[in-house]
Amino acid sequence: MEVVPGFTLSPGRLDAKAQADLLNAVLEAAHAAPFHRQVTPGGKPMSVEMTGLGPLSWVTDGRGYRYEPLHPLTGAPWPEMPAILQTLWAEFGDARVPADACLVNRYREGARMSLHRDEDEADYAFPVLSISLGDTAVFRIGGLQRNDPTRSVRLASGDVCRLAGPARLAYHGVDRILPGSSRLVPGGGRINLTLRRARPAPPLAGAPTAD
Numbered sequence: 001m002e003v004v005p006g007f008t009l010s011p012g013r014l015d016a017k018a019q020a021d022l023l024n025a026v027l028e029a030a031h032a033a034p035f036h037r038q039v040t041p042g043g044k045p046m047s048v049e050m051t052g053l054g055p056l057s058w059v060t061d062g063r064g065y066r067y068e069p070l071h072p073l074t075g076a077p078w079p080e081m082p083a084i085l086q087t088l089w090a091e092f093g094d095a096r097v098p099a100d101a102c103l104v105n106r107y108r109e110g111a112r113m114s115l116h117r118d119e120d121e122a123d124y125a126f127p128v129l130s131i132s133l134g135d136t137a138v139f140r141i142g143g144l145q146r147n148d149p150t151r152s153v154r155l156a157s158g159d160v161c162r163l164a165g166p167a168r169l170a171y172h173g174v175d176r177i178l179p180g181s182s183r184l185v186p187g188g189g190r191i192n193l194t195l196r197r198a199r200p201a202p203p204l205a206g207a208p209t210a211d
């Protein structure tokens with residue numbers, strides 16, 4: 001369903017088994033790549049804890065926002081993405097160019113994400129996909145300007161949503177999570193995965209080259 005132009009929500013795209021399998025893969029990966037609170041360039045620790053999967057993930061520190069191939073605390077590459085993520089990317093993202101970054105956000109009670117745009121990727125023609133696991137989020141989506149009117153949408157466990165086209169650079173954030181709304185995540189809370197293409201698309205196979 002299209003909530004605002006370019007922002008689509010597929011409620012319950014992942015069934016209970018797929019949610020549990022994906023959560024287990026994320027928790028397993030988090031042994032090697034621990035969740036941690038990153039600091040904004042302005043020096044404020046984020047309330048959301050983050051880790052990543054795949055070739056790249058999003059990091060923030062005193063030097064700014066960017067994609068990196070290594071976990072900032074362990075210095076090791078991010079764990080591989082579970083196969084289901086590329087399946088979802090082929091379905092809702094782009095069937096020809098794989099996602100190369102998956103940011104994993106963990107919201108414990110009281111965590112939130114203030115209004116922002118996802119703009120650290122090379123090519124905004126690729127959508128951003130978001131997969132929700134665990135407690136329901138009160139998500140907010142607005143327009144291209146920070147002070148445009150916003151709408152509030154609840155994102156429940158198993159929902160997949162997509163920011164594309166006119167909504168690709170829309171302001172969005174998470175006001176709060178609803179504690180106790182799901183029993184999926186041990187100890188409660190919400191885990192959100194955002195799948196992105198951070199680097200430019202590779203040249204198409206068979207395309208003419210200048211030589």
Ligand SMILES: O=C(O)CCC(=O)C(=O)O
Binds near residue numbers: 139155172
């Ligand atoms: O947790 C969410 O639903 C949104 C996350 C988000 O906007 C982001 O990671 O950029």
Ligand SMILES: [Fe+2]
Binds near residue numbers: 116118
């Ligand atoms: Fe975002």
